[in-house]
Amino acid sequence: xxxxxxxxxxxxxxxxxxxxxxxxxxxxxxxxxxxxxxxxxxxxxxxxxxxxxxxxxxxxxxxxxxxxxxxxxxxxxxxxxxxxxxxxxxxxxxxxxxxxxxxxxxxxxxxxxxxxxxxxxxxxxxxxxxxxxxxxxxxxxxxxxxxxxxxxxxxxxxxxxxxxxxxxxxxxxxxxxxxxxxxxxxxxxxxxxxxxxxxxxxxxxxxxxxxxxxxxxxxxxxxxxxxxxxxxxxxxxxxxxxxxxxxxxxxxxxxxxxxxxxxxxxxxxxxxxxxxxxxxxxxxxxxxxxxxxxxxxxxxxxxxxxxxxxxxxxxxxxxxxxxxxxxxxxxxxxxxxxxxxxxxxxxxxxxxxxxxxxxxxxxxxxxxxxxxxxxxxxxxxxxxxxxxxxxxxxxxxxxxxxxxxxxxxxxxxxxxxxxxxxxxxxxxxxxxxxxxxxxxxxxxxxxxxxxxxxxxxxxx
Numbered sequence: 001x002x003x004x005x006x007x008x009x010x011x012x013x014x015x016x017x018x019x020x021x022x023x024x025x026x027x028x029x030x031x032x033x034x035x036x037x038x039x040x041x042x043x044x045x046x047x048x049x050x051x052x053x054x055x056x057x058x059x060x061x062x063x064x065x066x067x068x069x070x071x072x073x074x075x076x077x078x079x080x081x082x083x084x085x086x087x088x089x090x091x092x093x094x095x096x097x098x099x100x101x102x103x104x105x106x107x108x109x110x111x112x113x114x115x116x117x118x119x120x121x122x123x124x125x126x127x128x129x130x131x132x133x134x135x136x137x138x139x140x141x142x143x144x145x146x147x148x149x150x151x152x153x154x155x156x157x158x159x160x161x162x163x164x165x166x167x168x169x170x171x172x173x174x175x176x177x178x179x180x181x182x183x184x185x186x187x188x189x190x191x192x193x194x195x196x197x198x199x200x201x202x203x204x205x206x207x208x209x210x211x212x213x214x215x216x217x218x219x220x221x222x223x224x225x226x227x228x229x230x231x232x233x234x235x236x237x238x239x240x241x242x243x244x245x246x247x248x249x250x251x252x253x254x255x256x257x258x259x260x261x262x263x264x265x266x267x268x269x270x271x272x273x274x275x276x277x278x279x280x281x282x283x284x285x286x287x288x289x290x291x292x293x294x295x296x297x298x299x300x301x302x303x304x305x306x307x308x309x310x311x312x313x314x315x316x317x318x319x320x321x322x323x324x325x326x327x328x329x330x331x332x333x334x335x336x337x338x339x340x341x342x343x344x345x346x347x348x349x350x351x352x353x354x355x356x357x358x359x360x361x362x363x364x365x366x367x368x369x370x371x372x373x374x375x376x377x378x379x380x381x382x383x384x385x386x387x388x389x390x391x392x393x394x395x396x397x398x399x400x401x402x403x404x405x406x407x408x409x410x411x412x413x414x415x416x417x418x419x420x421x422x423x424x425x426x427x428x429x430x431x432x433x434x435x436x437x438x439x440x441x442x443x444x445x446x447x448x449x450x451x452x453x454x455x456x457x458x459x460x
Contacts, residue, residue: 019347
């Protein structure tokens with residue numbers, strides 16, 4: 001298998017079909033097999049993507065925050081089972097330990113970061129700092145969602161508290177601690193913690209995250225009316241995001257871990273051990289999905305019989321999607337960084353799936369867009385009967401409110417899980433079955449109803 005040529009071809013196809021705009025790197029046994037860049041790093045298509053383009057990494061930052069905690073454990077400055085109230089007496093949830101925060105099992109409410117930062121951003125016209133997180137939590141007046149260790153609930157807020165713990169215990173600013181103790185020893189020469197919306201963009205090598213507006217234009221995420229409040233308001237936080245780096249530095253990170261430059265193999269083993277809930281269940285794993293990743297200390301973890309231990313993390317912000325994966329036993333590493341909302345969801349996820357296949361020595365499926373899978377000459381005789389308004393189950397997260405015809409095609413008005421309204425075309429992909437360009441949504445029409453993910457929406 002010529003992996004280099006295959007990956008380069010996949011990247012080109014994904015870019016053409018609106019599924020990828022960014023950089024990638026794949027390596028085996030310490031040697032780069034394929035690397036590259038495609039697309040643009042600005043919304044005006046003036047700055048071509050380069051292999052050394054610097055990206056915001058979003059939640060991939062969490063593995064580095066967890067690493068900082070492990071270094072402080074090594075120094076004896078804290079214990080994984082220390083309660084957070086030991087360092088922050090005003091923290092309102094007793095019994096929550098460092099381990100709980102690392103594994104997203106603290107039992108804290110599922111805080112919306114935008115809602116936490118909004119009073120300061122809008123009321124005081126400034127971006128709050130990470131040191132204000134506990135006060136922001138206190139201002140909500142919310143009690144715990146459950147007892148510590150009872151449930152797994154992914155939490156950016158938990159990792160901001162870990163970053164603040166690093167500052168409290170080390171006596172150093174989080175940014176400086178990470179640079180001195182992790183990035184420099186690992187040889188990550190272009191890596192740092194940055195707050196570009198608060199402090200400015202120090203280099204034009206930094207990619208701008210680009211959101212696709214309703215009118216089809218790309219706009220920087222911090223300038224879009226759709227996303228600016230969240231993107232700008234959260235920019236002063238640490239721990240959950242705001243590592244900026246390159247594909248080459250992430251390759252260096254993999255090498256540094258293998259060579260024990262930052263963490264020993266024994267410390268890494270601890271970090272790759274999934275969290276365990278009070279009832280013995282594994283954190284992050286749905287008992288109905290055996291293939292799902294468990295969650296450990298800033299890493300998703302799984303074992304595959306043919307390739308061994310795999311640890312990984314994704315990252316996402318408006319206009320940004322990142323992925324980093326280490327094949328620990330097989331000595332492989334995969335990273336790809338995308339800084340534009342994809343035009344076609346199938347092309348984006350198809351590209352990721354194809355890279356995953358190549359990394360496992362399997363032939364990848366071709367990259368497909370919705371146009372590739374849509375029926376070329378559909379029978380539209382029943383489409384008018386699908387039109388109308390629909391009721392929905394209370395538990396539905398994605399809601400189609402209305403279906404209508406426009407210029408001979410079928411469209412839907414919908415509300416997503418973040419309560420954002422949208423209108424999109426429904427593409428016929430089967431008998432009475434339709435898909436959406438921007439996602440993997442499947443809608444099947446029945447007698448006086450439509451079905452999404454086994455949920456039935458009745459026609460009004």
